[in-house]
Amino acid sequence: MGGWLFEPAHWSGPTGIPVRLLEHLGYTLLTLVIAAVIAIPLGAFVGHTGKGGFLIVGLSNVLRALPTTAVLILVVLWAGLGDFPVYVALVLLAIPPIMAGTYAGIRAVDPVTVDAARGVGMRESGVLLQVEIPNALPLIFGGFRGAALQVVATATIAAYTGAGGLGRFVFDGLALQEFGQMLAGAVLVALLAVLVDLGFAGLQRLTVSPGLRPVGTGGTK
Amino acid sequence: MKRIATAVAAVMLLSACGGDPLQGGNNNPAPTDTIVVGSANFPESTVLAEIYAQALAAKGVKVSKRLNIGNRELYFKGVQDGSIDLIPEYSGVLLKHVNKEAQEVSSDEVYTALKKSLPQGLTVLDKSSAEDKDAVVVTKQIAAQYSLKSIDDLVPYCKDLVFGGPAEFQNRPDGLPGLKAKYSCEFKQFKSLDVGGPLTVAGLKDNTVQAADLFTTDAAIKANEFVVLEDPKNVFAAQNVLPLVNEKKASQQVRDTLNAIAKKIDTKTLLDLNQKLSAPDKPEPEKVAKEWLASAGI
Amino acid sequence: MTWIFENWERFWEVTVVHLRLSVVPVLIGFVLSIPLGWVASRSATARAILFPLANILFTIPSIALIVITPVLLGVKILDEINVIVPLTIYTVALMVRSVADALSAVPGHVTAAANAMGFRPLRRFLTVDFPLALPVTIAGLRVATVSNISMVSVGALVGLGGYGQLFTEGYQTDNSAKVFAGLIGTVVVAALADGLLLLIGRVLTPWARAGR
Numbered sequence: 130m131g132g133w134l135f136e137p138a139h140w141s142g143p144t145g146i147p148v149r150l151l152e153h154l155g156y157t158l159l160t161l162v163i164a165a166v167i168a169i170p171l172g173a174f175v176g177h178t179g180k181g182g183f184l185i186v187g188l189s190n191v192l193r194a195l196p197t198t199a200v201l202i203l204v205v206l207w208a209g210l211g212d213f214p215v216y217v218a219l220v221l222l223a224i225p226p227i228m229a230g231t232y233a234g235i236r237a238v239d240p241v242t243v244d245a246a247r248g249v250g251m252r253e254s255g256v257l258l259q260v261e262i263p264n265a266l267p268l269i270f271g272g273f274r275g276a277a278l279q280v281v282a283t284a285t286i287a288a289y290t291g292a293g294g295l296g297r298f299v300f301d302g303l304a305l306q307e308f309g310q311m312l313a314g315a316v317l318v319a320l321l322a323v324l325v326d327l328g329f330a331g332l333q334r335l336t337v338s339p340g341l342r343p344v345g346t347g348g349t350k
Numbered sequence: 351m352k353r354i355a356t357a358v359a360a361v362m363l364l365s366a367c368g369g370d371p372l373q374g375g376n377n378n379p380a381p382t383d384t385i386v387v388g389s390a391n392f393p394e395s396t397v398l399a400e401i402y403a404q405a406l407a408a409k410g411v412k413v414s415k416r417l418n419i420g421n422r423e424l425y426f427k428g429v430q431d432g433s434i435d436l437i438p439e440y441s442g443v444l445l446k447h448v449n450k451e452a453q454e455v456s457s458d459e460v461y462t463a464l465k466k467s468l469p470q471g472l473t474v475l476d477k478s479s480a481e482d483k484d485a486v487v488v489t490k491q492i493a494a495q496y497s498l499k500s501i502d503d504l505v506p507y508c509k510d511l512v513f514g515g516p517a518e519f520q521n522r523p524d525g526l527p528g529l530k531a532k533y534s535c536e537f538k539q540f541k542s543l544d545v546g547g548p549l550t551v552a553g554l555k556d557n558t559v560q561a562a563d564l565f566t567t568d569a570a571i572k573a574n575e576f577v578v579l580e581d582p583k584n585v586f587a588a589q590n591v592l593p594l595v596n597e598k599k600a601s602q603q604v605r606d607t608l609n610a611i612a613k614k615i616d617t618k619t620l621l622d623l624n625q626k627l628s629a630p631d632k633p634e635p636e637k638v639a640k641e642w643l644a645s646a647g648i
Numbered sequence: 649m650t651w652i653f654e655n656w657e658r659f660w661e662v663t664v665v666h667l668r669l670s671v672v673p674v675l676i677g678f679v680l681s682i683p684l685g686w687v688a689s690r691s692a693t694a695r696a697i698l699f700p701l702a703n704i705l706f707t708i709p710s711i712a713l714i715v716i717t718p719v720l721l722g723v724k725i726l727d728e729i730n731v732i733v734p735l736t737i738y739t740v741a742l743m744v745r746s747v748a749d750a751l752s753a754v755p756g757h758v759t760a761a762a763n764a765m766g767f768r769p770l771r772r773f774l775t776v777d778f779p780l781a782l783p784v785t786i787a788g789l790r791v792a793t794v795s796n797i798s799m800v801s802v803g804a805l806v807g808l809g810g811y812g813q814l815f816t817e818g819y820q821t822d823n824s825a826k827v828f829a830g831l832i833g834t835v836v837v838a839a840l841a842d843g844l845l846l847l848i849g850r851v852l853t854p855w856a857r858a859g860r
Contacts, residue, residue, distance in 0.1 A: 143539065144539075190842060193794050194798060194835045194842075196798045196801045196811070196815070196834050198804075199830055199834065202819045202824075203824055205548075205819070206819070206822060209552065209556075210549060210552050210556075281707060285712075286711070289805070290819075299709055299712055300517065301517040303420075303424070303715055303806070304420075304424075304517035305423060305520070308716070308719065311716075312712065315716075318707060318709050318712075319704055319707045319708050322704070322707035393821050396817075417813075418804070418807065419726065427725050428726045431725065433725065433727070434726070547819070548822055627821060628821065632822070632823040634655060634658070636658075
């Protein structure tokens with residue numbers, strides 16, 4: 130694998146490592162944005178009103194069970210090739226963790242705090258946006274980062290239906306029985322996942338109020 | 351404790367459903383007198399495998415199927431390690447797979463060379479006259495635009511065009527390297543699509559690729575009015591359909607049955623089978639094979 | 649849907665294989681994750697090593713692990729072990745965290761009481777810690793099971809069975825009914841497995857429902 134990975138030819142051109150890395154990152158980030166736009170409001174609304182929690186859980190479970198390969202193939206057969214099927218499949222994959230995280234986060238906000246906010250005269254939207262969501266951020270980020278990991282790993286499958294990304298190395302390596310290429314692809318995916326996670330960890334540090342930072346992780350003390 | 355016992359029993363029931371988890375089913379080593387029939391990752395290979403399997407089963411041979419495995423680079427390992435005993439093959443490509451330097455082109459020469467080049471323990475039975483070759487295919491529009499009839503006509507434009515095919519086409523001696531060696535044709539870019547499947551057809555239609563590797567018996571060629579470019583320099587050698595078989599499992603009965611089938615299959619058969627498989631109601635290869643066997647009187 | 653009825657035998661055959669390939673890794677992975685999770689719940693160093701490792705393992709694309717396994721283990725390329733080993737690894741990666749969190753959440757005063765009553769460590773683990781850790785563990789097990797059931801399909805790319813076979817074949821022949829049949833199978837099996845685990849959890853933790 131080292132041989133394939135460090136071969137200069139593989140780092141240049143439209144099918145080189147940097148291009149595939151960027152494609153892969155592109156799929157991941159856009160997917161996360163779309164999924165967040167759908168999942169966070171949904172999770173937040175249900176968490177805030179307290180109604181329909183079982184719907185969220187149920188929907189999450191169903192979406193989690195969908196095999197991404199099948200969704201990808203079905204959308205391709207229906208809508209043709211290209212990036213659209215990839216996004217449909219990956220967004221469906223990313224929604225459950227983000228939605229569940231948001232819902233759990235909002236439900237976990239101390240009712241006393243929420244009550245205080247109402248007591249101060251905040252409107253419901255204010256309670257949601259200025260109190261519940263900021264307090265729920267750690268869990269929301271947790272769901273988000275979990276989703277990011279899954280999306281990075283699963284975006285590899287997109288190459289099966291001709292899309293780009295690091296999966297190209299994995300599938301071509303498989304077809305050519307070139308394990309060096311295949312392993313390189315897998316390692317790059319894992320590396321990208323770590324980087325993306327670090328990125329979001331940094332973002333979390335910046336946006337989550339210091340008062341909410343965990344003092345230490347759990348465990349028997 | 352009673353509750354725990356009930357729960358444990360439930361879990362064991364769940365795992366018992368599959369029997370001893372690591373044995374049984376079609377996916378594990380079959381008893382030694384069973385022939386495991388495999389197929390490659392495209393429908394024609396699967397329907398041929400079904401034909402072989404059903405014909406053998408009808409004669410009382412114990413058969414187990416492992417269909418839709420992958421490309422030759424993958425499944426040949428399964429043939430070598432004994433996971434697969436029988437698989438439909440194409441003489442020319444198989445020859446080039448076991449001997450990259452092979453230069454034989456004609457049907458008989460390829461067949462003789464193949465019998466000599468196969469590793470110990472493997473052999474091929476009689477070849478049929480049915481042929482399904484890889485080919486360089488373009489759309490009607492591109493053929494008109496560049497006045498293309500054979501690959502020779504394509505040569506001046508190769509460097510400006512994108513070629514699509516299965517990933518392995520990049521490495522096979524009868525793939526890009528062959529086109530480069532015999533025609534001096536080097537494409538601007540190669541796109542890994544699939545094995546003559548929907549991705550490649552779509553790639554040609556939407557001009558993602560201007561030329562692609564498809565199989566000559568593919569129903570999509572006629573359906574989309576694609577043009578198959580002639581291959582006067584014979585990058586693609588003769589590709590007769592024949593069974594690759596593990597000699598230990600090739601009993602006389604197996605040989606007779608499969609040789610009888612070889613006599614009845616010709617190129618038109620392949621075209622018909624592919625046509626049936628891509629019919630709107632998408633019949634299963636098993637059914638298509640059954641119908642063919644009935645009509646062929648086997 | 650009609651595809652399922654018209655091809656029931658094939659569908660059933662594929663279901664059995666898929667079940668086998670998803671359940672075995674969950675069982676083995678679960679058993680392996682118990683000691684690992686236990687160690688992680690007791691030691692911050694173990695946690696610092698195991699958790700990130702688990703995260704990274706989970707990001708290795710399943711197709712890569714499935715293809716590498718025969719090379720590493722020297723088994724035949726079409727052996728089911730090639731799917732079972734990677735999925736077991738994923739299960740362990742998922743469950744280590746669950747088990748660790750679950751054991752950490754066991755109230756300290758309960759374990760102290762057990763110790764005071766003279767329970768030896770193994771007996772305490774089996775009869776006190778582990779049962780109390782069950783709800784969180786089972787929650788993790790449910791996620792792992794559903795995730796496995798979904799991932800088995802990838803094996804079809806190297807000729808291994810399960811619903812994935814229906815996906816690849818359907819794709820090659822432009823047969824969305826077949827792909828859809830496999831999708832339904834996967835979701836139904838996942839729902840049934842999830843429900844079964846939920847039920848098992850309820851049965852095993854009667855105290856969680858007491859006093860409602």
